[in-house]
Amino acid sequence: MNEALLVAGMALVTFAIRYPVLALLGKIPLPEPVFRALRYVPAAVLTAIIIPAVVIGQDSHLDLRLTNAYLVAGLVSAPVAWRTRSLLLTIILGMLALWGWRWLLTLLG
Amino acid sequence: MMSVLPQPTRRAEFWAGVKDTFPLVVGAIPFGLIFGAAASANGLSFAGAMGMSLFVFAGSAQFIASGLIAGGASMAVIILTTFIVNLRHALYSASLAPYMKHLPQHWLAPLGFWLTDESFAVVIARYTRTDDSPYKHWYFLGSAVFMYVNWNLCTYVGLRAGQIIPNARDLGLDFAMVVTFIGIVVPLVKSRAVLACVLVAGLTAVLANPLPNKLGLMIAALLGVAAGVVTEAYFPQPAQDKPSTPAEGEAVEAM
Numbered sequence: 001m002n003e004a005l006l007v008a009g010m011a012l013v014t015f016a017i018r019y020p021v022l023a024l025l026g027k028i029p030l031p032e033p034v035f036r037a038l039r040y041v042p043a044a045v046l047t048a049i050i051i052p053a054v055v056i057g058q059d060s061h062l063d064l065r066l067t068n069a070y071l072v073a074g075l076v077s078a079p080v081a082w083r084t085r086s087l088l089l090t091i092i093l094g095m096l097a098l099w100g101w102r103w104l105l106t107l108l109g
Numbered sequence: 110m111m112s113v114l115p116q117p118t119r120r121a122e123f124w125a126g127v128k129d130t131f132p133l134v135v136g137a138i139p140f141g142l143i144f145g146a147a148a149s150a151n152g153l154s155f156a157g158a159m160g161m162s163l164f165v166f167a168g169s170a171q172f173i174a175s176g177l178i179a180g181g182a183s184m185a186v187i188i189l190t191t192f193i194v195n196l197r198h199a200l201y202s203a204s205l206a207p208y209m210k211h212l213p214q215h216w217l218a219p220l221g222f223w224l225t226d227e228s229f230a231v232v233i234a235r236y237t238r239t240d241d242s243p244y245k246h247w248y249f250l251g252s253a254v255f256m257y258v259n260w261n262l263c264t265y266v267g268l269r270a271g272q273i274i275p276n277a278r279d280l281g282l283d284f285a286m287v288v289t290f291i292g293i294v295v296p297l298v299k300s301r302a303v304l305a306c307v308l309v310a311g312l313t314a315v316l317a318n319p320l321p322n323k324l325g326l327m328i329a330a331l332l333g334v335a336a337g338v339v340t341e342a343y344f345p346q347p348a349q350d351k352p353s354t355p356a357e358g359e360a361v362e363a364m
Contacts, residue, residue: 001178001184002184003153003154003156003157003160004160005184006157006174006184006187006188007157007160007161007164007165008164009184009187009188009191010161010164010165010167010170010174010187010188010191011164011165013188013191013192013195014165014166014167014170014191014192014195014198015221015222017192017195017196017198017199017202018195018198018199018201018202018221018222018224019202019217019218019221019222020202021199021202021203021206022202022205022206022209022217022220022221022224023214023217023218023221024206025202025203025206025207025210026206026207026209026210026211026212026217027210030206030207033338035207036338036341037334037335037337037338038200038203038204038207038334039204039337040302040303040306040333040334040337040338041200041201041203041204041233041330041334042204042229042230042233042234042293042294042297043294043297043298043303043306043307043310043333043337044306044307044309044310044329044330044331044332044333044334044337045197045200045201045226045229045310045326045330045333046230046290046293046294047294047306047307047310047311047314047329047333048310048311048313048314048325048326048329048330048333049226049286049287049290049314049326050287050290050291050294050311051310051311051312051314051315052314052315052318052325053284053287054287055315056315056318060318060319062315069281070284070287073284073288074287074288074291077288077291077292078291078295081291081292081294081295081296082295082296082298085296086292087129087289087292087293090288090289090291090292090295091132091285091288091289091292094284094288094291094292095281095284095285095288098281098284098288099281102281
């Protein structure tokens with residue numbers, strides 16, 4: 001396969017998705033309902049990234065067991081984020097929960 | 110994070126963007142290393158892999174393309190797949206566009222090129238904060254450049270030293286992005302509409318996870334947005350409980 005052509009093609013389609021909407025949408029007045037709908041994009045898309053990452057295991061099956069350290073760390077960090085509203089504290093406690101739970105799991109064999 | 114900027118300057122915004130993107134950069138490291146390390150096994154040359162990171166700059170699409178090359182897919186299939194995998198970026202651009210309409214094209218083109226899941230997450234949070242800093246695009250630039258330099262460095266190191274790198278995923282670094290996104294999303298859930306949005310998006314993302322090419326993510330995002338809009342229309346709440354707008358916004362709080 002011609003790799004230069006492949007990279008050029010991939011670069012072109014990716015840029016053609018990212019840039020034109022950014023360039024054009026700001027220039028035309030957005031209808032109010034569309035604008036209101038777009039406010040939900042961050043919450044929707046980030047949740048759609050988070051949830052599968054914590055409940056789907058390496059074998060791409062649903063894993064809701066307590067041996068799934070990602071799930072446990074996610075369950076720890078969500079209330080931390082809710083109570084403290086601190087991103088840094090959420091990240092630190094979330095990572096510590098992941099490493100701590102994994103360590104406990106190895107201890108228990 | 111979401112650094113407090115009492116008197117925002119271009120430089121201060123740039124470095125705040127770098128700082129707030131740090132955990133996401135850490136989360137991207139294992140993926141950049143793995144992409145580089147696996148390239149030759151997948152039949153991708155050094156220049157091909159480096160070229161993807163330099164000119165395409167889209168992690169998920171690069172991984173999927175790399176796998177498709179290994180599977181002997183045609184160029185047309187790989188490029189079409191790249192298009193589908195990256196479609197979600199149109200949603201990001203649409204969300205950011207109203208805040209960036211004053212910017213000239215020589216800003217919009219590079220920032221558009223550098224748009225990723227990670228930079229979108231921190232930059233939209235910056236734009237929805239109420240302060241009227243005129244330099245929020247410098248925050249975007251800091252976030253984007255940091256992600257770009259890191260991704261290309263990791264690709265390079267992965268290509269050069271792939272075999273001797275310990276499995277970074279075993280260290281749990283891939284969780285850094287997830288926990289950062291949790292820290293951004295949870296404080297947004299301040300109304301029934303946003304709650305409906307995240308419940309529908311999360312459930313759909315799990316149910317649609319077997320779909321290829323990030324289509325599940327795209328469908329989940331669209332259904333989540335629809336759930337938010339419908340709930341807002343049928344269960345109206347006082348204005349202060351609604352998600353932020355540029356005028357009245359309040360996103361992740363400073364720390």
